[in-house]
Amino acid sequence: xxxxxxxxxxxxxxxxxxxxxxxxxxxxxxxxxxxxxxxxxxxxxxxxxxxxxxxxxxxxxxxxxxxxxxxxxxxxxxxxxxxxxxxxxxxxxxxxxxxxxxxxxxxxxxxxxxxxxxxxxxxxxxxxxxxxxxxxxxxxxxxxxxxxxxxxxxxxxxxxxxxxxxxxxxxxxxxxxxxxxxxxxxxxxxxxxxxxxxxxxxxxxxxxxxxxxxxxxxxxxxxxxxxxxxxxxxxxxxxxxxxxxxxxxxxxxxxxxxxxxxxxxxxxxxxxxxxxxxxxxxxxxxxxxxxxxxxxxxxxxxxxxxxxxxxxxxxxxxxxxxxxxxxxxxxxxxxxxxxxxxxxxxxxxxxxxxxxxxxxxxxxxxxxxxxxxxxxxxxxxxxxxxx
Numbered sequence: 001x002x003x004x005x006x007x008x009x010x011x012x013x014x015x016x017x018x019x020x021x022x023x024x025x026x027x028x029x030x031x032x033x034x035x036x037x038x039x040x041x042x043x044x045x046x047x048x049x050x051x052x053x054x055x056x057x058x059x060x061x062x063x064x065x066x067x068x069x070x071x072x073x074x075x076x077x078x079x080x081x082x083x084x085x086x087x088x089x090x091x092x093x094x095x096x097x098x099x100x101x102x103x104x105x106x107x108x109x110x111x112x113x114x115x116x117x118x119x120x121x122x123x124x125x126x127x128x129x130x131x132x133x134x135x136x137x138x139x140x141x142x143x144x145x146x147x148x149x150x151x152x153x154x155x156x157x158x159x160x161x162x163x164x165x166x167x168x169x170x171x172x173x174x175x176x177x178x179x180x181x182x183x184x185x186x187x188x189x190x191x192x193x194x195x196x197x198x199x200x201x202x203x204x205x206x207x208x209x210x211x212x213x214x215x216x217x218x219x220x221x222x223x224x225x226x227x228x229x230x231x232x233x234x235x236x237x238x239x240x241x242x243x244x245x246x247x248x249x250x251x252x253x254x255x256x257x258x259x260x261x262x263x264x265x266x267x268x269x270x271x272x273x274x275x276x277x278x279x280x281x282x283x284x285x286x287x288x289x290x291x292x293x294x295x296x297x298x299x300x301x302x303x304x305x306x307x308x309x310x311x312x313x314x315x316x317x318x319x320x321x322x323x324x325x326x327x328x329x330x331x332x333x334x335x336x337x338x339x340x341x342x343x344x345x346x347x348x349x350x351x352x353x354x355x356x357x358x359x360x361x362x363x364x365x366x367x368x369x370x371x372x373x374x375x376x377x378x379x380x381x382x383x384x385x386x387x
Contacts, residue, residue, distance in 0.1 A: 140187065154220065
């Protein structure tokens with residue numbers, strides 16, 4: 001297997017790095033932005049739109065819908081660069097839960113034109129409404145109901161932990177239309193706009209800012225034309241796309257871990273204690289060595305799995321879960337070690353490790369918890385024995 005990056009991939013990655021360094025980091029400093037307080041929506045929109053114009057934001061979407069047509073391997077390399085940049089604005093420059101995803105390819109031609117095209121151009125933002133107070137990992141047992149009445153669907157229920165719920169121009173909501181069938185033909189998806197639902201209480205997270213909200217449907221009238229895909233089949237279809245989201249998170253984790261490692265290496269060389277740099281101490285050296293080794297392993301897992309998905313030669317379900325499991329737990333370990341190397345300074349707001357220590361923890365939960373990933377991996381190994 002040849003691991004040499006082709007010229008196009010290197011050029012895009014380098015262009016992204018230059019843009020982040022020359023513009024985004026400068027903007028963070030000029031505006032004195034504090035990620036714990038939340039980034040003003042005006043700035044988020046500006047970054048998103050500019051990134052789309054430069055070809056970064058929707059790089060992962062097919063060219064036929066206006067995306068960049070990047071392979072999964074190319075996308076992973078770009079997302080790794082995003083994480084390595086150390087810029088919190090860079091996270092808005094690459095589409096996340098608020099942006100276009102392969103799931104939106106379920107849209108019909110009219111839906112693509114009205115909703116997906118401006119989303120890919122960075123002109124609008126969306127949200128993904130699946131999780132509920134009683135259905136997180138067990139998403140197939142959602143309680144939100146959809147009832148067909150004439151040319152409308154009536155929705156009732158509550159969603160929570162909805163990223164970008166407060167600012168989204170529209171979203172995709174999952175609701176049960178036939179409880180007797182459950183996930184196997186009884187869950188549908190609908191495109192909904194703010195006037196069709198209420199934004200409930202914000203969720204104050206460990207990371208500091210209120211990025212998620214509650215979304216409430218009370219006899220919400222949704223036009224029949226807003227049904228996404230085939231009635232009752234949305235959940236099964238959407239699950240086929242979730243694996244890519246896990247890969248995207250893993251790739252970003254590799255970059256973030258690399259950035260944190262660089263902080264640890266620099267500090268170990270600069271900080272003196274007991275007459276010598278702390279990097280001369282075996283205890284510090286081993287923390288750095290373990291971190292570098294784990295990053296190397298995670299990077300190769302991500303690259304290989306990206307290649308596997310692109311090749312289409314086999315079902316990558318196991319590898320996708322392995323990447324999500326290992327990379328998210330790895331980056332938390334690396335952050336903990338680097339914070340420890342910094343000592344008391346690592347726990348201060350002046351040091352990036354403090355913020356990363358809080359913000360990285362959620363990655364072991366979103367897009368399938370570590371426990372769910374282990375369950376998926378075990379089932380691919382044991383088959384019916386594990387069920």
